Amino acid sequence: MDKTSLLKIGDVLILSIEGEINDFSVVAMQDMLLREVANTSARGVILNISRLEIVDSYMARVLSDTAKMIRLMGGITILVGINPMIALTMVDMGLDIQEVKTALNLDAALEILRDLILLGPYSEASL
């Protein structure tokens, strides 16, 4: 796991994905994260991709799938750190990351998660 770091703050896991990760490591990272969600009973997960160089269709797919899996396990995922270049490129390509909430930065993500965890899952739809 040299390309990623995982932190836990209260009920929240923060996974930072580093720059030049290959496809195999992305899947290993997904496995590791899901195990940590189960082991720590985390309620929220923040995926920080501010150090990623690009988001291509494969990475978009993995991020989206990861969020779906975490939702199935009862957690909430927030994606943080899509830079302007990546946002432009994704829209050019027609790429979207489905079923994932996004936040501008870690502070905003923690705030959203705190509200969601406090208010419960039914408040998700109201955001």
Added chain:
Amino acid sequence: MSRVEISSEQDIVLARQVARQAAIGLGFSLVDQTRIITAVSELARNVYTYAARGWMTVQELKKNTGAVGLEFVFEDQGPGIDDLQLALTAGYSSGNGLGLGLSGAKRLMNEFELHSILGQGTVVRVVKWTK
């Protein structure tokens, strides 16, 4: 001209690194660097996913008008593409991707050519001009 062999997942990362160096060298904007690296990532992954091995070549192009560009050619001797129109349709995938690799790469670059012969292989050529 530089050449990158593609026969592992790590080679896709290497292709991205070579593309980034080339794009920085030609003075592309940060957004265009991101577009180029993303397109290269998609096309290199296609080589690995569908043909298992192949290669990418990169070279600088110059027009008489003074325009400068980067050309990437991806070549493999894999199974080839049965239906080119279908393969270029956004959302269609014969693999397990999002089906946006080829169509996405086309949208990110200025020029895009795809040649494929069933049973013989596939060549994809893309170019991005600095302006």
